[in-house]
Amino acid sequence: MQITQEELKVIEMIVEKYRNFSGAAIPILQEIQNRLGCVSPDFIKKVSELTAIPASELYGIVTFYSQFRLEKLGEHHIQICHGTACHLAGAEQITEALEVETGTKCGCTSEDGKFTLEKVACMGCCSLGPVISINGEIKGRLTPDKAKKLIREIKKSDKANEGGGRGGSK
Numbered sequence: 001m002q003i004t005q006e007e008l009k010v011i012e013m014i015v016e017k018y019r020n021f022s023g024a025a026i027p028i029l030q031e032i033q034n035r036l037g038c039v040s041p042d043f044i045k046k047v048s049e050l051t052a053i054p055a056s057e058l059y060g061i062v063t064f065y066s067q068f069r070l071e072k073l074g075e076h077h078i079q080i081c082h083g084t085a086c087h088l089a090g091a092e093q094i095t096e097a098l099e100v101e102t103g104t105k106c107g108c109t110s111e112d113g114k115f116t117l118e119k120v121a122c123m124g125c126c127s128l129g130p131v132i133s134i135n136g137e138i139k140g141r142l143t144p145d146k147a148k149k150l151i152r153e154i155k156k157s158d159k160a161n162e163g164g165g166r167g168g169s170k
């Protein structure tokens with residue numbers, strides 16, 4: 001992923017803002033993620049060049065704290081609960097079904113940027129397990145088939161929106 005001029009400007013501005021702070025690595029990385037959606041390897045390289053903080057140190061921070069992401073979230077952010085109750089209720093099978101239907105592995109984003117699958121801890125609605133959240137909306141009592149169906153519905157609705165929204169501009 002190349003850095004765009006716009007992204008470069010944002011990174012330079014953030015680094016400049018923390019120029020005189022010691023221990024600024026974490027706030028810099030947090031602000032980059034808030035503004036640009038992730039802390040990609042290219043962003044890390046650029047921050048390292050601009051601050052002289054070794055890239056290995058920045059990588060260490062990004063991989064240690066779960067709040068940081070190395071790649072942007074997909075359009076549909078799917079969190080799969082792997083807490084004890086959901087695990088016993090079949091979270092693994094739900095994960096496999098979602099991986100098949102979205103074409104991406106848990107912890108990754110699909111190549112078309114549509115789906116990000118993420119494994120999370122208890123989401124606080126164990127009686128509905130197995131549970132997933134799609135862009136913050138909880139879906140419970142899932143089966144592998146129901147999970148696949150949800151993804152197919154999202155794909156269908158995305159296709160309909162793309163066709164309807166941009167059809168006239170080509």
Ligand code: FES
Binds near residue numbers: 081085087121129131
């Ligand atoms: S274990 Fe899944 S919601 Fe609690």
